[in-house]
Amino acid sequence: MKGKVDPMSARAVGIAGTPWRGKLREYDLFKELTVGVSVMVVLTVILALVLGSPDEPSVTLKSWANAQTADFAATATAELGGTSETAQYGPPYTNTKGATQTIGALDLQSLSGVQLPVNTANAFVLDPLATLPNQPTEIATWRAATKAEQAKWTDTYATALSKAPKSAPLNVKSGNYGPVPALIGDLTAMAQSGALDGVIQAQGNAYNLNYTNEILFLGDGQYFQNLAADQHLTGDQWGMMNETGGTPGQSWLWLFSFFYQIPPFSTAPNADLLVVGVMLILTLLLALVPFIPWLRRIPKWIPVHRLVWKDYYRKR
Amino acid sequence: MNTLLLAMGDSPGIYLGWGVFTIQLGNLIIILTMLALFGLALVLPFPGSGGRK
Amino acid sequence: MTQDERLDREPDVHTWTGRARVWMLKKLPPDKLLPEDQPSYVASWIYVFGMGAIGSLLIVIASGVILSLNGPNWYHISALGHFVNSLHLWSVELMFLTMVVHLWGKFWMASWRGGRALTWITGVGSFAVSIVAAFTGYLLQTNFDSQWIAFEGKDALNASGIGAWFNVSNLGQMFMWHVTLLPLAVGAIVVLHVVLVRMRGVVPPIDAAATDSQLTGVPATATEPTEAKVN
Numbered sequence: 110m111k112g113k114v115d116p117m118s119a120r121a122v123g124i125a126g127t128p129w130r131g132k133l134r135e136y137d138l139f140k141e142l143t144v145g146v147s148v149m150v151v152l153t154v155i156l157a158l159v160l161g162s163p164d165e166p167s168v169t170l171k172s173w174a175n176a177q178t179a180d181f182a183a184t185a186t187a188e189l190g191g192t193s194e195t196a197q198y199g200p201p202y203t204n205t206k207g208a209t210q211t212i213g214a215l216d217l218q219s220l221s222g223v224q225l226p227v228n229t230a231n232a233f234v235l236d237p238l239a240t241l242p243n244q245p246t247e248i249a250t251w252r253a254a255t256k257a258e259q260a261k262w263t264d265t266y267a268t269a270l271s272k273a274p275k276s277a278p279l280n281v282k283s284g285n286y287g288p289v290p291a292l293i294g295d296l297t298a299m300a301q302s303g304a305l306d307g308v309i310q311a312q313g314n315a316y317n318l319n320y321t322n323e324i325l326f327l328g329d330g331q332y333f334q335n336l337a338a339d340q341h342l343t344g345d346q347w348g349m350m351n352e353t354g355g356t357p358g359q360s361w362l363w364l365f366s367f368f369y370q371i372p373p374f375s376t377a378p379n380a381d382l383l384v385v386g387v388m389l390i391l392t393l394l395l396a397l398v399p400f401i402p403w404l405r406r407i408p409k410w411i412p413v414h415r416l417v418w419k420d421y422y423r424k425r
Numbered sequence: 426m427n428t429l430l431l432a433m434g435d436s437p438g439i440y441l442g443w444g445v446f447t448i449q450l451g452n453l454i455i456i457l458t459m460l461a462l463f464g465l466a467l468v469l470p471f472p473g474s475g476g477r478k
Numbered sequence: 479m480t481q482d483e484r485l486d487r488e489p490d491v492h493t494w495t496g497r498a499r500v501w502m503l504k505k506l507p508p509d510k511l512l513p514e515d516q517p518s519y520v521a522s523w524i525y526v527f528g529m530g531a532i533g534s535l536l537i538v539i540a541s542g543v544i545l546s547l548n549g550p551n552w553y554h555i556s557a558l559g560h561f562v563n564s565l566h567l568w569s570v571e572l573m574f575l576t577m578v579v580h581l582w583g584k585f586w587m588a589s590w591r592g593g594r595a596l597t598w599i600t601g602v603g604s605f606a607v608s609i610v611a612a613f614t615g616y617l618l619q620t621n622f623d624s625q626w627i628a629f630e631g632k633d634a635l636n637a638s639g640i641g642a643w644f645n646v647s648n649l650g651q652m653f654m655w656h657v658t659l660l661p662l663a664v665g666a667i668v669v670l671h672v673v674l675v676r677m678r679g680v681v682p683p684i685d686a687a688a689t690d691s692q693l694t695g696v697p698a699t700a701t702e703p704t705e706a707k708v709n
Contacts, residue, residue: 116591116684116685117588117591117684118591119590119591119592119593119594119595119598120592120593121592121593122592123592124592124682124686124687124688124693125591125592125593125594125681125682125686126591126592126593127592128679129517129679129682130693131517131518131690131692131693131694132517132518132692132693133515133516133517133518134473134515134516134517134518134520134521135514135515136513136514136515136516136520137514138512138513138514139512141526141529142529142532142533145526145529145530145532145533146532146533146536146537147533148530148533149530149533149534149536149537149569149572149576150533150537152568152572153534153537153565153568153569153572154565156564156568156571156572157561157564157565157567157568158561158564159431159434160431160433160434160435160564160568161434161435161560161561161564162435162560162563162564162566162567162568163435163621163623164435164553164554164560164563164619164621165621165622165623166621166622167620167621167622167624167625168622168625198636200636200642201636201641201642209637210637217637217638217639217640218636218637218638218639220639221636221639221640221641221642221643222642224642224643225642225645318648318649318650318651318653319645319647319648319649319650319651320625320628320647320648320649321645321647321648323647324625324628324629324632324647325629325647327625327629328629333625333626333629336622336626337626337630340438340622340626341438341440341447341449342623342626342630343630344630346447347446347447347448347449348626348630349630350448350449350452351438351449351452352449352451352623353438353621353622353623354434354435354436354437354438355432355433355434355435355436355437355438355439355449355450355451356433356434356435356451356567357433357449357451357452357454357455357571358449358451358452359609359612359613359616360452360455360456360574361574361578361609361612362609363452363456370445370446371445379637381633381634381636381637381638382637382638384634385634385637385638392602392606395602396598396599396602396603397599398585398590398598399590399591399594399595399598399599400595405588405590407585408585408586408587408588408684409588409684411586412684413467413586414586414587414588414683414684416467416468417467417522417524417583417586417587417683418519418522418587418683418684419522420471420518420519420521420522421518421519421521421683421686421690421692422683424691424692425690425691425692455571455575458575459575459578459579462527462575462579463524463579463582463583465523466522466523466524466526466527466579466583467522467523467524469523471521471522471523473521
């Protein structure tokens with residue numbers, strides 16, 4: 110081996126690489142373990158007793174449809190018309206063209222494919238309505254119509270809804286909306302009663318531990334988003350780090366959260382992919398510090414170690 | 426100090442902001458505690474560091 | 479005769495088990511695994527934070543086991559359950575707090591020196607795996623926070639192409655990750671990390687020289703037992 114080995118590298122050379130032959134001090138591993146665990150138990154119990162933990166109740170389609178009927182109706186219309194965020198999400202839920210996040214030719218989202226297909230009109234509106242004891246005849250009307258007719262109905266109804274006083278379905282001026290007002294009205298009533306939560310969640314099974322459809326439906330509306338924004342939980346509020354209320358959250362996600370706040374990430378359509386990529390590279394860099402010359406020499410340039418081993422250096 | 430600590434409890438969150446930086450008080454207290462512990466660990470003398478002969 | 483020499487001469491070792499025993503005893507003799515002394519330079523408060531993280535991890539596991547006994551809905555309806563949930567939360571906060579101070583300390587001590595690269599890498603690995611484990615825990619709160627985290631968290635996973643196989647809205651899947659797969663991963667990597675620390679020992683000060691008094695000033699009588707111990 111030619112040249113000098115960097116003493117800051119991970120190579121097993123010099124004093125760092127050989128067993129210590131100098132002075133020793135007494136050390137009791139089990140005592141340290143016992144003291145360490147005891148201190149942490151005391152701290153944990155005190156913090157748990159004094160500060161507790163938050164448990165903000167979950168929201169349901171029922172609470173949404175009752176608290177903000179107009180928002181629920183507008184979202185349901187978008188689900189029926191296929192214009193909601195979920196309906197145009199791309200993989201893994203839909204095969205919407207051009208919806209994926211890419212970096213150049215790298216398109217991992219398309220590569221994964223539509224693994225969890227969601228047809229919002231069927232899954233969120235029509236199938237639940239078909240479970241009603243008095244099935245609305247408008248379902249058949251909707252299904253018999255052409256795509257163009259359906260789109261025209263939902264578009265004009267969505268516009269009329271947004272212009273109605275308080276955006277309330279009952280205040281919508283009459284117009285050519287086809288079966289849409291009846292379908293949305295029935296779905297809203299179904300949601301307000303709580304029946305819609307059960308139907309969307311169960312998906313025909315007694316047991317279901319998969320909440321994908323319910324979460325996607327909730328997320329398409331403003332109600333859920335506003336509740337999260339009130340608690341500072343959204344991505345552009347550093348929400349990734351935050352817990353509800355005053356309890357500390359996942360502060361260790363600070364860097365992940367930070368990148369979402371600054372350009373170019375904050376305005377990029379592929380922000381998620383960019384930030385994930387940057388974080389992966391940074392984590393890899395941290396793991397590989399011993400092998401990266403300029404990184405592994407930082408502790409030598411900024412001599413914090415003089416404080417750690419102050420006794421040793423004093424007695425040289 | 427007590428009010429600071431209790432701000433980390435299950436009460437409405439307190440948020441501090443400087444431009445693009447926003448931080449929840451509970452998280453800020455955790456981060457400041459880490460920095461303080463790190464600083465103290467460096468400067469405080471370790472008991473019995475005289476060493477065994 | 480040093481331990482290595484003794485081990486090399488161990489008679490009649492021809493089974494896999496015997497060879498594994500010899501190899502393990504050579505790599506990690508009992509007095510290295512459970513030492514009664516440390517080099518004189520191991521004298522700083524910075525050294526206690528690794529043990530603090532391990533202590534917190536044990537509380538995380540213990541409180542998690544109690545929560546497992548009654549299932550994820552228990553803490554919503556029972557005061558005792560809520561208290562155990564609080565213990566679980568705060569032990570996690572303390573674990574990350576101590577782990578990060580430990581990481582800072584080890585970085586400034588350049589603890590990867592002298593053949594300790596894998597110790598460093600497993601340390602960073604346990605930090606990364608702990609973050610995923612904590613994230614799945616937040617999804618199991620079965621309250622508003624977990625609903626929102628499931629909604630918001632899906633985008634980064636979907637954009638990376640893994641959202642369908644690690645579906646944050648699938649409570650059943652996240653439940654299994656949180657209570658079996660990730661605890662096993664954290665446990666395994668932390669054990670490996672600790673074993674490596676014991677095998678390789680604690681890194682000496684930067685620029686420690688053979689002429690330092692603590693290396694040369696040891697009286698000849700004290701050197702003998704010391705050497706036997708360290709070898």
